[in-house]
Amino acid sequence: MIEVYTDATPNGLKVSIALEELGLLYKVRRVFLGGEQMTPEFTALNPNQKIPVLVDDDVVVTESGAILFYLAEKTGKLLPKNPKARIKAIEMLFNQMSSLGPMIGQLVVFRGPWQNKAPEVTNRYFKEVSRIYGVLNKRLEGQPYFAGDEFSIADIAFLPWIRFAANVPFTADLPLAENPNLKAWLERVLARPAVQKGVAIPEPFPPEKQFEGFIKATVGVGDLHK
Structure with missing residues (x-):
């Protein structure tokens, strides 16, 4: 097992x-x-x-x-069979690992444990996560999931981080509502029974x-x- x-x-x-x-x-x-x-x-x-x-x-x-x-x-x-959609899922998986996760993590550390003692550093991470939200919103234009029509490991990679950021006081001011495609995606994937479990x-x-x-x-x- x-x-x-x-x-x-x-x-x-x-x-x-x-x-x-x-x-x-x-x-x-x-x-x-x-x-x-x-x-x-x-x-x-x-x-x-x-x-x-x-x-x-x-x-x-x-x-x-x-x-x-x-x-x-x-x-x-959880990986599309279509080659173009498959490589898009892999691309977005790598994107999450290298961008959103580390940036939200640093934002939480500088606002939380370090109590925003370096506001210019905190602001740098806030601006970068906000920028990434805009990129993700654009990626979701006209499609339900990050690789297209299929829910994939790319969506699973982003989901816990965006959910976390929406629920933690240190990041509640991130522009999720201002990015409607991303907000709708979050609601869509959170409604999945397996995700809820x-x-x-x-x-x-x-x-x-x-x-x-x-x-x-x-x-x-x-x-x-x-």
Whole structure:
């Protein structure tokens, strides 16, 4: 059976959403990011000491984007068969990994743990995420999903991050409503039954513990990377 080492973070939720969409059996091993990722056992699975990690018999896959691609290749699902749509899904998967995720992550760190002590830096990340929202809105013009007519791993990659940004006070002022195609896409994908189940797996730790793990694991803020 597939095992997933994960937490209720945007990158972790990508994997549970994909597994629910695919209907695969899997076991969740929730990792407290306040230190459990530093253990020798976890480090043997991922020397980068990050979640998620997927173990499928003798195959170990790290990096959320690689896990999504692995699952799509394994099942022949969540990637369009049409070559043009397929490469568009892969392109947008890479786009999320290199742009939106890191930029929202930095915006939350500078506004949250660092309490906006460097407002010019915070503003740089806010402007960049706002710009990316506009690009994504344009990508969705005339089509329901990022690769065209089919829901794919590209949509799964973006979903938890945009959902997270819409629900966290530090990023509530991002221009989601000003980008109607993106807002409609978010509502559309969140209505999927498998998505609704996947975004609740794993159950998050109590808020104070979840935040403690976030702080401890944040390089330059927490005490895990001295």
